Amino acid sequence: MTRDISQVVEKLRTAFADDDAMLRWGADIPVKHCSDWTRLPPVIPLALARPRTTEQVSRLLGLCHETGTPVVPQGGLTGLVGGAHPVEGCVAISMERMSGVEEIDAAAGTMTVLAGTPLEQAQAAADAVGLMFPLDLGARGSCTIGGNVATNAGGNRVIAYGPTRNQVLGLEVVLADGSVLQSMNRLIKDNTGYDLKHLFIGSEGTLGIITRAILSLRPQPATTITALCALPSAEALVPSLAALRSRIGPSLSAFEAMWPDFWQVIVAQAGRKSPFARAHGAYALIEMSGFDCERDEDRLQIALSDMLEAGLLSDVVVAQTSRETGDFWGIREAVGELRSLMGSLISFDVSIPAQSADAFVATAVAALEKRWPDATHLAYGHLGDNNIHIIVRVPSAFDEQPKDLINEIVYDAVARFRGSVSAEHGIGLTKKGFLHLSRSPIEIATMQAVKATLDPRGIMNPGKLFDRRLSREEIP
Ligand SMILES: Cc1cc2nc3c(=O)[nH]c(=O)nc-3n(C[C@H](O)[C@H](O)[C@H](O)COP(=O)(O)OP(=O)(O)OC[C@H]3O[C@@H](n4cnc5c(N)ncnc54)[C@H](O)[C@@H]3O)c2cc1C
Known part of the structure; x- marks a missing residue:
C-alpha cells in the first residue's frame, strides 16, 4: 500500500491539534528517540508521538491503522536487541508522558501502574508501603514497566520470583486498530478461557501498545x-x-x-x-x-x-x-560501562542448561579464539536461570568486527547445547535471523498467525521479531 505522507501528517496534526506536546517532527525530535541502547545507526522517525492518555493512544493507532503508517513503541529505550529502534517513515510512540503509579492495594498486594513508569519508581512505591516489586535490573532508573512487560524482562531475581510474566496480573492494551483491550485482572485464579495478557507479555511491541498494568507485589523480606x-x-x-x-x-x-x-x-x-x-x-x-x-x-x-x-x-x-x-x-x-571502556563489543544473552554452562562458554570461546587469536571475551550471567551473557571483542578487526561470523559461531554453540538464542532481551531486530534455532517452524507459523489476526495491516513495530511478516493467506 502506498501512503500519502503529507496526508498522514495532516491527519495527525488535525487529530491532536488540542495537545501541543503530543507531536514532534523532523529536527525537533530529540536524538534519543532515533535509536535505542543497541546503538544501531540512527533513523529519524516521521513523527514522535507522546500520548498522555489511553484515549490518545487509541486515536493515534486508529489513524495509523487507517493510513497504513508503521508505529514503533518506545519505553525507556534501554532494550538491547533494537526492538524500539525506529523504522523508516514510522511514528515512534514514546510512553514517557504516561507515567505514574495510580493505585496500590497493600492488602491485596497489587499495584496499578501506567506503562511509561520507570521501574525504579514502581519499586520505590511498593517499598513505601512495606511491600516489594521484585523485578530488578541494571537499567532500573530508565527502563519502563511497559518495556519490561513487552520484553518479559528477567533481571537479578528471576531465580526466586520468576521473570516479568510472573509479576503481571492484568494489562490494558491498545490494539493495532485502536480498540482498547481491558484485561485488568486482579485475581490470582481466573480460568476463563485464553489468558490474553500473556500474548502481549514478551511481544516486543508487535501486537499492541501496553498502556497500564496491574502488578503483583510480594512481602518485603526481613x-x-x-x-x-x-x-x-x-x-x-x-x-x-x-x-x-x-x-x-x-x-x-x-x-x-x-x-x-x-x-x-x-x-x-x-x-x-x-x-x-x-x-x-x-x-x-x-x-x-x-x-x-x-x-x-x-x-x-x-x-x-x-x-x-x-x-x-x-x-x-x-x-x-x-x-x-x-x-x-x-x-x-x-x-553497563564496558562499552565506553572497551569500544566496539558484541553482547550475547543466551540460555543454556545450567549443567552445560561452563562447557558452552569453553566451546564458544575456543571457536572464537581459533578464528581470531586476539579475540577477547567476558562471561557472566544469572546462572540460576540458565542465563549466560558473553561479550566478545576482536581488536584485530577494530570497529569492523565481523559480526555475522561471530554471531554464527556463538549461536551454533547455543544450538549444540540445546539452548535458547535469547534468554531475556528478546529478538527485536538483531536476533530475528536466529529465531529458527530456538523455535520450530510450526511455532513460528503460529506466532505469525497471531500477528496477522491482531495486526492485519502489519503496522505494529514492523521488521521486528520476524524476518518477514506473513499475510493470513501465506500462513500454512
Ligand atoms: C545496563 C542495562 C542492564 C540491563 N539488564 C537487563 C537484565 O538484567 N535483564 C533484562 O531482561 N534486560 C536487561 N536490560 C535490557 C532492558 O533494560 C530491558 O529489555 C527492558 O525491559 C527494556 O525496557 P524499556 O522501557 O527500556 O523498553 P524499550 O527499550 O524502550 O523497548 C523494548 C521493546 O519493548 C517495546 N515496548 C516498549 N514499551 C512498550 C509498550 N508500552 N507497549 C508495547 N511495547 C512496548 C518496544 O517496541 C521494544 O520492542 C538491560 C539494559 C541495560 C542498558
Missing part, C-alpha cells in the same frame, strides 16, 4: 544478605548453586556467576575493588532474602562454611554494611 564467593574453578559454579539451593531453598534470591575473564576486566579497567587478596577460578554474587531475622544470617553462614570445607568455595566475603552491598552489586553491574 533480611537481605549479600555475599561474594570465590570458587576454585568455573566447574564449581553449578554444584555451588545446587548446594546453596538445597540449604536455603527459595530464600536464594540471586546467584550471579562471573567467569575470571569478566572479573579481571571489571577490576582492572572499570575500577571496581576486589575484596579478595588473589585471583580465583570463578566468582558468584549471591543474595539471600529471608523472613527470619534471628536465624537467616546463621543459616547462610553455616551453608557457606560447609561449602568452603567441601572445597566448593575458596573464599567468601559477606557484606556487613549497605555500602558494601552496593559495592558488591557494583562489580556485577559495572557491565
Whole structure:
C-alpha cells in the first residue's frame, strides 16, 4: 500500500491539534528517540508521538491503522536487541508522558501502574508501603514497566520470583486498530478461557501498545544478605548453586556467576575493588532474602562454611554494611560501562542448561579464539536461570568486527547445547535471523498467525521479531 505522507501528517496534526506536546517532527525530535541502547545507526522517525492518555493512544493507532503508517513503541529505550529502534517513515510512540503509579492495594498486594513508569519508581512505591516489586535490573532508573512487560524482562531475581510474566496480573492494551483491550485482572485464579495478557507479555511491541498494568507485589523480606564467593574453578559454579539451593531453598534470591575473564576486566579497567587478596577460578554474587531475622544470617553462614570445607568455595566475603552491598552489586553491574571502556563489543544473552554452562562458554570461546587469536571475551550471567551473557571483542578487526561470523559461531554453540538464542532481551531486530534455532517452524507459523489476526495491516513495530511478516493467506 502506498501512503500519502503529507496526508498522514495532516491527519495527525488535525487529530491532536488540542495537545501541543503530543507531536514532534523532523529536527525537533530529540536524538534519543532515533535509536535505542543497541546503538544501531540512527533513523529519524516521521513523527514522535507522546500520548498522555489511553484515549490518545487509541486515536493515534486508529489513524495509523487507517493510513497504513508503521508505529514503533518506545519505553525507556534501554532494550538491547533494537526492538524500539525506529523504522523508516514510522511514528515512534514514546510512553514517557504516561507515567505514574495510580493505585496500590497493600492488602491485596497489587499495584496499578501506567506503562511509561520507570521501574525504579514502581519499586520505590511498593517499598513505601512495606511491600516489594521484585523485578530488578541494571537499567532500573530508565527502563519502563511497559518495556519490561513487552520484553518479559528477567533481571537479578528471576531465580526466586520468576521473570516479568510472573509479576503481571492484568494489562490494558491498545490494539493495532485502536480498540482498547481491558484485561485488568486482579485475581490470582481466573480460568476463563485464553489468558490474553500473556500474548502481549514478551511481544516486543508487535501486537499492541501496553498502556497500564496491574502488578503483583510480594512481602518485603526481613533480611537481605549479600555475599561474594570465590570458587576454585568455573566447574564449581553449578554444584555451588545446587548446594546453596538445597540449604536455603527459595530464600536464594540471586546467584550471579562471573567467569575470571569478566572479573579481571571489571577490576582492572572499570575500577571496581576486589575484596579478595588473589585471583580465583570463578566468582558468584549471591543474595539471600529471608523472613527470619534471628536465624537467616546463621543459616547462610553455616551453608557457606560447609561449602568452603567441601572445597566448593575458596573464599567468601559477606557484606556487613549497605555500602558494601552496593559495592558488591557494583562489580556485577559495572557491565553497563564496558562499552565506553572497551569500544566496539558484541553482547550475547543466551540460555543454556545450567549443567552445560561452563562447557558452552569453553566451546564458544575456543571457536572464537581459533578464528581470531586476539579475540577477547567476558562471561557472566544469572546462572540460576540458565542465563549466560558473553561479550566478545576482536581488536584485530577494530570497529569492523565481523559480526555475522561471530554471531554464527556463538549461536551454533547455543544450538549444540540445546539452548535458547535469547534468554531475556528478546529478538527485536538483531536476533530475528536466529529465531529458527530456538523455535520450530510450526511455532513460528503460529506466532505469525497471531500477528496477522491482531495486526492485519502489519503496522505494529514492523521488521521486528520476524524476518518477514506473513499475510493470513501465506500462513500454512
Ligand atoms: C545496563 C542495562 C542492564 C540491563 N539488564 C537487563 C537484565 O538484567 N535483564 C533484562 O531482561 N534486560 C536487561 N536490560 C535490557 C532492558 O533494560 C530491558 O529489555 C527492558 O525491559 C527494556 O525496557 P524499556 O522501557 O527500556 O523498553 P524499550 O527499550 O524502550 O523497548 C523494548 C521493546 O519493548 C517495546 N515496548 C516498549 N514499551 C512498550 C509498550 N508500552 N507497549 C508495547 N511495547 C512496548 C518496544 O517496541 C521494544 O520492542 C538491560 C539494559 C541495560 C542498558
